[in-house]
Amino acid sequence: MIRCLKISLFCSLLLLVNQYKAKACTIFISCDKNAVLVGNNEDYRPGTPTYLWSRAKAGGKFGYVFWGFEEQYPEGGMNEHGLFFDAAALPEPIPISRDPAKPDFEAYLVEPVLSKCRTVSEAIAFIQQYNLTWQEKAQIMIADKSGDYAIIHANYIIRSEAPVFALTNYALKAEQPSTFNCWRQQTAYQLLNHQAPTVDLMKETLCQTAQRSSDNATLYSQICDLKQGVIHLFQQHDFSKQVKIKLEDYLSKGSRDVPIASLFSKSIADTMSAYMLSHNKEEAIGYYKHLKQNDSISFNFSEKELDLLGYRLIDSGKLSDAISIFHLNLKNFPDSDRAKSSLANAYLLNHSFEKADSLYREAAKINPRNIYVGLFGTEGGEVTFRVNGMPGAGRIALIGSFTDEEESAEYFIKQENGWILKKHLAPGEYTYKFLVDDTYWMEDPDNKMHIKVRDWYNSRLIVRKD
Template structure:
C-alpha cells in the first residue's frame, strides 16, 4: 500500500507542479490607506475548471478558503495543491509563473516539498508571520513561480525559492517575470496595471474592476490561454467580487465570513465557466 501511495504522490507532484505554475496571471494591490484591495486575473487554458475550498475555524486553525484547478482524476484532493487563498484575517496568497530559476538549498534548513499555502493561511495573520514560517524551509518546488503574499494592513511580499522582495510602495503589480534585484522588463499587463494604479488616489470596486478588465487576456489564434476568472478582493472585509470569463458586467459576491458559517467544504466554478 505504501508503494502504491508513493507512486500516486509522485505522479501528482509531477503533474500538479507543472499545471500550477504554467499559467499566466496578473496580481496587484491597490492601497489608499483606507482601503486595501487585491486584483487577481487567473489566466490559463480556456477549458480549465476550478474549485473553491472552505475550511472552518477551529481551536488550532484560522478559517480560510483556497482555490485550485479541478483535475478530473484527483478532484477530491486538489485542495492540497492550491493556486491561492484568503483567510479570515485578510491574508491573501497567489502565484504567478516565471522562467525557472533553480533553487539553491541552505543546508541548515529543511527541504519543503509540500505546498505552503494551506499551512500559512491556517496559522498566520500577516505577511510578517507568513515570512517567518517560510524562513524555516528551502522552498525547493518554488523555482518556476513567485508567490505573492498580501495582508489587510497593506503589507506585501513576493517569494521565490531563492529570494524575498518586500514592500516598497503602497501599490504594486506582479506578472510573469522575476522581480529580484529590482529587475523589470516589458509586460503590457504589469505596465497597464501600474498606469491605472498611479492615476487614482482612492480606490473602490469600480477602479479595481477596471484594472482587471484592462489587464485581462483574451484567447488568441493558436493560443488558448485567457483570463478565466478575475477577483477583486477587499482584504479588510474579506470579501471577494468574482467575475467569470472576462464578463465584468456581472459579479458573484463571496463573503468569507458567511461562507465559513455554511456547511460547505467546496464549490465548483466549472458549470459557471461554460
C-alpha cells in the same frame, strides 16, 4: 510614422510552426488608509474546470478559502484574518539555493500559510524556516489587511511600501533586457497609480489586463477586499457579472468544494453545445426558446453567449448551424453591431457576399470601430487592424503569412483607446498574430475567426477582390 522591424526566417517559423505560448496571470495590490484591495487574473487553457474550496476554522487552524484548478495544487486563497496569497508562474525555473541548516518544504504553501498566519510578517517568519523546494518556478504575493505585502521566491523576499504593486510572470530578481516591458504590469500601474483604491477601478484593471486568446484566457478573477473580508469573484473574463462573497458568512457554512462555474448562472452556450451533439439546429433553437421562457433565471442569456456558440460551430465545421445561431442572436439583439458582424462573418465564409456586406454596413453605422468591419467589411484591399486597450504596451507588431522574411513587420500606432494599423493586401486568405513588445505572441483577442495550428490558434483574415 510607422516604425518597422526586420523579421527573420526564424521569427516567421516561430509564428507559423512552433510558436511559444506564454501562460500568464496578473496580481496587483492598491491600498491607502481606507482600503486594501488585491486583484488577480488567473489565466490558463479555456475550458479547464476551476474551483473554490473552503475550510472552516477548526483544531486551532484559521478558516480560509482557496482557489485554482486542482485541490492538490491550488493557486491562491484568503483567510478569515484578511491574509491574501497567490502565485504567479515563471517561464523558466530559478535554481534554488538550499540552506543545509533548514528542512525542505516539499509541498504547496497555500494552505499551511492561510491556516496558520494572520499577517505578512507571520507568513514570512513561517516560510523562512524552510527551503521551498517546490517554489523554483513561481513568485508569490502575500498581503494583509494593514496594507503590508511581500513577493516571495524560494531564493528571495521583496518588501515594498509603495501603495501600488503589480506582479506578473517574469522574475523580479533576474536581469532583463533594457527594452523589456510587461504590458500587463504597466497597464496596471497606469490605471492604479495616484488613484484611490476602489472596487470599480480594480475591476477595470482586471478587465484591461485579462487574456482573451483561444488557447490562453482568463478563467477567473477576484478582487479581495482585505479590510472588509469580501471577495468579488468573476469568471471567463466577463466583468459584467460578479459573485460577492462575504468570507465570514461563507466560512460559517462549513468546508466545501465548489466549482466556480456553479456560483454563476449556467452558460447557455455550453448547454446548447452539449444539446446540439444529439439534436439538429431546429430542435436546438426550440430548446433555447423553451429555456428562455421557462428558466431564464438559471441561465446566462447575454448576447455574448450565442456569439460564442456560433464561433464554436464554425470551428467545428458546422457553418449552416452557425448561421442559424447568429440569426437567433441578432433577433434577440437587433441593435447590436457585434451580432450583425458575426452573422456577416458566417455569410462571408458561406460566400454569401451581398448578405455579408449589407450586415457589415449596418454594423459600421452602429459602431465605426467594429473590428470585423475593418478586417472583412472594406473594399479595395484596405484592411484595418485594431487592438482595444493595452495602454501599458510599448509597441505591437503585426506579423502574418503576408509578412515575407525579407520584408518589415509593421507596428501599430497608439491611440487614446487602443492601437490601429492600416494595411493594403492583395486578395486572398491569410493568418496573422500580434507580437507585443518583441516578447509576447498574441492571437488577435477580438477576432474569433481563426485557424488552429496544433495546440494554438492563428487569427484568420480574408481579403476579397473588389
